[in-house]
Amino acid sequence: xxxxxxxxxxxxxxxxxxxxxxxGNTIHIASHDFIGLCARSPNGRFTxxxxxxxxxxxxxxxxxxxxGKRVIVEGRMARPNDGAVTDDGVFILNDWGPSxxxxxxxxxxxxxxxxxxxxxxxxxxxxxxxxADGRFAACQTANAPGAEGNRLTLYDLQAGQEIAGFQPExxxxxxxxxxPERRRIRLLYHDDGAFDYDFEGGFVDRMKWLAFGxxxxxxxxxxxxxxxxxxxxxxxxANQLLPATDVALGKLRPRDDRTRxxxxxxxxxxxxxxxxxxxxxxxxxxxxxLDPKVGVKRRADTLRKVV
Numbered sequence: 001x002x003x004x005x006x007x008x009x010x011x012x013x014x015x016x017x018x019x020x021x022x023x024g025n026t027i028h029i030a031s032h033d034f035i036g037l038c039a040r041s042p043n044g045r046f047t048x049x050x051x052x053x054x055x056x057x058x059x060x061x062x063x064x065x066x067x068g069k070r071v072i073v074e075g076r077m078a079r080p081n082d083g084a085v086t087d088d089g090v091f092i093l094n095d096w097g098p099s100x101x102x103x104x105x106x107x108x109x110x111x112x113x114x115x116x117x118x119x120x121x122x123x124x125x126x127x128x129x130x131x132a133d134g135r136f137a138a139c140q141t142a143n144a145p146g147a148e149g150n151r152l153t154l155y156d157l158q159a160g161q162e163i164a165g166f167q168p169e170x171x172x173x174x175x176x177x178x179x180p181e182r183r184r185i186r187l188l189y190h191d192d193g194a195f196d197y198d199f200e201g202g203f204v205d206r207m208k209w210l211a212f213g214x215x216x217x218x219x220x221x222x223x224x225x226x227x228x229x230x231x232x233x234x235x236x237x238a239n240q241l242l243p244a245t246d247v248a249l250g251k252l253r254p255r256d257d258r259t260r261x262x263x264x265x266x267x268x269x270x271x272x273x274x275x276x277x278x279x280x281x282x283x284x285x286x287x288x289x290l291d292p293k294v295g296v297k298r299r300a301d302t303l304r305k306v307v
Contacts, residue, residue: 043087050080055099073113090134094125106139129176166201217247238270261291
């Protein structure tokens with residue numbers, strides 16, 4: 001158990017006590033009849049704890065903010081998740097909607113528990129992030145119909161307002177870093193990619209993303225570059241894309257037929273651009289056998305007449 005949880009059994013109301021426990025990301029606070037997940041500020045001063053009310057909301061969701069070992073904020077929320085707290089006690093939570101609906105609400109609070117921002121979305125919330133100084137925050141939605149699906153939204157918490165909303169071309173990030181002095185947010189990825197957008201949604205590191213994506217066999221990057229040439233890449237680009245398709249195929253999960261079909265489609269397009277027509281047709285045919293709707297039937301029929 002962490003030292004700051006080892007208080008006296010006679011601790012005043014609101015303090016944690018020795019029958020509490022902390023297992024890293026799980027915390028029990030007996031004085032508040034609370035068990036839930038938690039996150040800590042980088043300096044270790046504040047702890048944010050939350051307990052989801054469940055998909056059917058059969059329980060009351062709750063959240064607590066601790067300063068050291070003392071509970072200073074306690075609130076209720078249907079489905080609090082993805083909590084984060086700064087060194088100054090500013091904290092954020094995603095309130096997930098019911099399991100049968102596509103919705104969620106992003107919340108940001110000051111260290112006194114007062115709401116700084118509250119924003120409802122007609123899409124499920126995927127994750128969020130907050131700057132170290134507590135000034136800026138972001139939340140990302142999952143895929144959903146309409147403009148609010150796959151949307152990254154930025155907030156100025158000090159002003160209490162939304163400052164940008166856009167669909168990041170580089171896809172969903174695992175985490176975020178903020179650079180307020182340059183008005184940039186950096187999206188961090190599981191493959192160690194890190195790409196900056198400005199606070200207006202401009203993709204500052206787009207060229208870096210494209211180059212990195214080719215080395216990683218990123219299917220989204222491969223398809224983006226082909227699409228930008230109207231499906232007819234130059235021989236120079238095709239020679240760059242073919243090794244990327246090799247990397248991607250080597251990383252592919254077993255039985256991921258739809259992704260394999262898309263990669264074979266891209267590979268066939270590149271081979272066709274290099275006048276390797278028999279190999280291109282073989283890629284198209286295999287892609288169609290895996291996914292008849294992959295979109296290369298017309299290309300395959302045309303090549304079949306000439307090879």
